[in-house]
Amino acid sequence: MASDTYAAWSSQDAVVCRGIGMTWAEGTPRAHEALRDIDLDIAPGEFVVLLGPSGCGKSTLLYLIAGLEKASRGRMWSFRDPVEAPSPDRSLIFQETSLFPWLTVWQNVSFGLSIRGAPVAERRAVAREALSRVGLVAAMDKRPDELSGGMRQRVAVARALAMRPKVLLMDEPFAALDVQTRAKMQDFLLDVRRDSGASVLFVTHHIDEAVALADRVVVFTARPGRIKTIVPIGLPRPRDPFSPECEALRRQLTAELRSEVDRAFAEQEALTSDQ
């Protein structure tokens, strides 16, 4: 294990997880184990999708990597540095709108800069640049509630990009969008990733989304979440979702996932009958 730790420390990978485990409310009667023994390396610029049944702890892993929570067990590095606290290098994007409704779009995008005390002119310039990358410069002075759901998520992406992150952590970012908007947003996300060179760690429970986006798909087991298998997706982009290769991958992932979903259901039923 010691040599393994050293190897991890010297690794240039964007994210390195070794033996990560997480138990919420540890030591209380409400304690429950969300994650167990996660070993995962994410290369710079790699697009990794975390796929698993609801409540399997994939979002928890994202929060741990973001540094918002502390893992109960195991260690974690990002570009050689141990992950101990939140960092602008690792931006988090959520499923529901997390734009501050009291700020305009450009103020939202440059929020991180204003935290550092940057002058208004610089903040506006950075916001303009980030918004141009998501095609929303025209909406700069609007308020979030004047935008559609898809536009708001693009602003959220711009806000993350304005921090020039090395890792984008996305927690089911398109789950609340309709199917057509989601497809557009997926293309858009791939462009953003190509231009920024950031690694993306993307949580979803949609198999279609995983196949469309990922370099590698990490399939989780039901709670406590462990890595069941990692499926590399070697297809060139842009991908045709109706191609036989994509179809085969979807079949494979569906099969991997089905037994876990069944297990999760059985467990939930057991839990509710306890009460």
Add this chain to the structure above:
Amino acid sequence: MSSDLVAGRLPGAAAPWLSAARRQSLARFGWAMVSIGLFAGLWELAWLTGVADAKLLPPPHIFLGNIPDQARYFNTATRWQIGVNPADGPSPYEAVLVTIGATAGRVFAGLGIAAVLSVSVGVLIRYFGLLEKLVLPTITLLSPVSPIAWLPVAIFIFGIGNKPAIFMVVVALFFHMVLSTISQIDNVNRNFIHVARTMGASKRQVYARVIIPAILPQLLIVLRLNLFGAWMVVLVAESTGVGFGLGQVIMLARNTFNPSLVFFTIALIGLLGFLSDWVLRQLQKRILYWVPETAGVLRGL
């Protein structure tokens, strides 16, 4: 016309030469008049048919019929003091305005002090864990105490005058506004806080830049709800004697068995409460430009 009424529209409200917003507020005003008119009409009917005794429940046309006569009782001259001519002092109408001003001043002073104090205390309690342990149990313990119970305390500490009345308003609102501030802080969207933290915000910045703006909408609503509470408490405080005020007029009316004066004062208080709520609502719209209006949500049901 009757179909207009059935459809929930005020007859004539569809005047084409007015803007839609104007038309809407005019219609709302019209409906308010209809509502009050209905209430007054029933009362008058009860008087006409002899159900309501004019000596005990004088209908509106009696207690509003002779305003100068009512205004005589709003006496703000300090004529009980030695050396003051009883005929001196403001005219009856001025006296009514002075009385209203004094009471409204106490309400808003109390409301303002309570709001600033309770929000600060609530935020500090959540910010410093030790403060929570030291202060919160006492606040929780005191919050169910009726403001009436504080009345003797107010008089012990502040004697008689403006101060005890303002103190009463503050004490009536403070404790549960602290508790409501805390619960709103706990209900702030976690993602807002996560976003700020990943962008490098310190604890102080998270509070100043995220938590306080996020709880502002609910706080203003709580303030508006407590406005009515403030109007209620101030009357109790004033009835103990504060020089002058609407509470004192009610007390005078009670002691001299003057139901007309009671109802006249009640009408005044109702009007004032309504107006001050309107003022706070306008304030809310100005400050909370980002909060959508939700009053129409249930209209489609």
